[in-house]
Amino acid sequence: MREDAGPTASFEAPSLARPSARLDALSDAAVRDIAWLLFSPDLLRAQPPDGALATPFESPDEAAATMAWLEAQDADPADLHRHIAAARVTRLGRYAECLLAYFLKHGPAARLIAANVALRRAGVTLGECDFLVETQTGRRLHWELAVKCYLHAGDGRGELADYVGPNLQDRFDLKLAHLLDHQLRLSAREEFASLGHRGPWDAQMFVKGWLFYRNGCAERDPVEIDPAHARGWWATRSDWPAFSAGHADAWMLLPRLEWLALRMRDTRDASDFVSPQTLAQQLARQTGPTMVAAFVEHPEGQWIERSRGFIVPDDWPERAQAFARQQTRKS
Template identity: 70%
Template sequence: MAADGPSAGLTPRDAARLEHLRDPAVRDLAWLLFSPDLLRAQPPAGMLAEPFESADEAAATLDWLVAEDARPDALHQHIAAAHVTRLGRYAECLLAWSLQHGPAARLVAANVALRRNGLTLGECDFLVQTQTSRRLHWELAVKCYLHAGESRAQLADYVGPNLQDRFDVKLRRLLDHQLPLSARAEFASLGHPGPWDAQMLIKGWLFYRDGGTPAEPAEIDPNHARGWWTTRADWPAFAAARGAAWAVLPRLQWLSRRRRSGDASAAGLFDIPALSAQLAQHIGPTMVAAFAADDKNGGWRETSRGFVVPDAWPALALAFARE
């Protein structure tokens, strides 16, 4: 899965096995488990979740994913029953399936709400128990942020495409509110006695203007999955250097790199002028991806992804980053 793919430690053969997964949901699950984190650990409160306690667990999970890829119907039914429309909920659905059916950590409870005097104080995403009986509280987030700054190396410069979210605000809420929930006195009354070690599982993509490489803040893992963003005015020339076959990626296709089958028309691919016409109908930022023919495996494979934003967006994003 290339730069958005397996964590360090997998052999080239294992990485190739992940890349050869065909089912989109199974590929997304593999991406969720094996892709690099967006953040480094932020001790003492912001420790990173490790989906596997050992190389053997990682290898067993890979074998399990290959088996899931051959028979994905049960996973598809699990996703359909959840009626997911949000990317975060889709990721939760995938992780829950792994914790319920995979060979590594096991699910104790999910979406555990903490209340006091009838008011909801927060919700713990996952309580899990590892094969060595460690009891962990995992907070999961999948984020796509665009770097809106110029030369500053600050987390505030990473903003959501719709300018309703900012990476520094998200991290602060994780550290100050979400991760401490399982240590609160009220949590002991919910029937999940601890102590629980709170950890964060923060996955996603960071996007840089025209594919540049600005200085990055210390909080960010340098191995994170990365893409680009550009304006609508600049996109046709920018796209011409990256491929001839393009598609809009709906929100639930924002995790792993995509594969498409059939000829270009059946695969939903367009040339640059045709996709430019589509983008002209969009109001806000749109994620798009370039595809190349996969001569080895057939069909098409994604080679590049990014956001095409309205021409006024960069100034608005920079102002939002500086608020």
């Protein structure tokens, strides 16, 4: 069942969890991305009995200390920038891992024990535990991090299978099944025990991202999804000119490593903004779905992202529905 979210609700991106005003004031892009990982809503609800959610903070004091730490990083992000440059990441998931690892090494909350812990049997890799962390109270946690962008391509069924990756190579229900049936179980395997990481370890999923809805219209969310999740929109190339009319002061293509937190641009750094007409010309050179962001100019001289979404080829919706249904029959 589709519901019209209204012209404002369908466009406005959600603010970060409190303290939102201080988080929104962060100016460095990488620091804002760490803040987004830590404070933004989860994509999923807890999935008992095995799908517990990761919580970065054990107490309000830890959250407050983290906010102060983020502000200090924002004032002097040079060390963080060196950390990112040394990692040479090109994939969004690896970029998110790089940021979370930096926080766990230098932040005031849980501390990093190990990352990307590979499990092998007879020379065959069974999988990797993303993060092993220890909290301030001594709890030992195994976190599996995932940052996903899925487009709702269903027809009102209200199923997790309706959320597909833009390139139709991934789907939310299959990702959740892999988390529950494989990734979260790695730290309980016999092969893990032989690595010497003293436990027991509580496995938790750390799933962040954005879900996108056609023309910004709200859908009936599956029970697995957190209602507070970050939302965007998607539109076909034919529909986009009318959909975007009067929506923003400027637009830009959003590079993959800028898919986390809401973007900000200083007036002096606005050279990558384009008009809707120029953006349409750029999209004509794209072969698949393309993420774009809409910006509005604030009186303080900053450009703030108002919304984000995917512009997809005109035949994409039909192919996306076929992909979801075909995979459902196979699963």
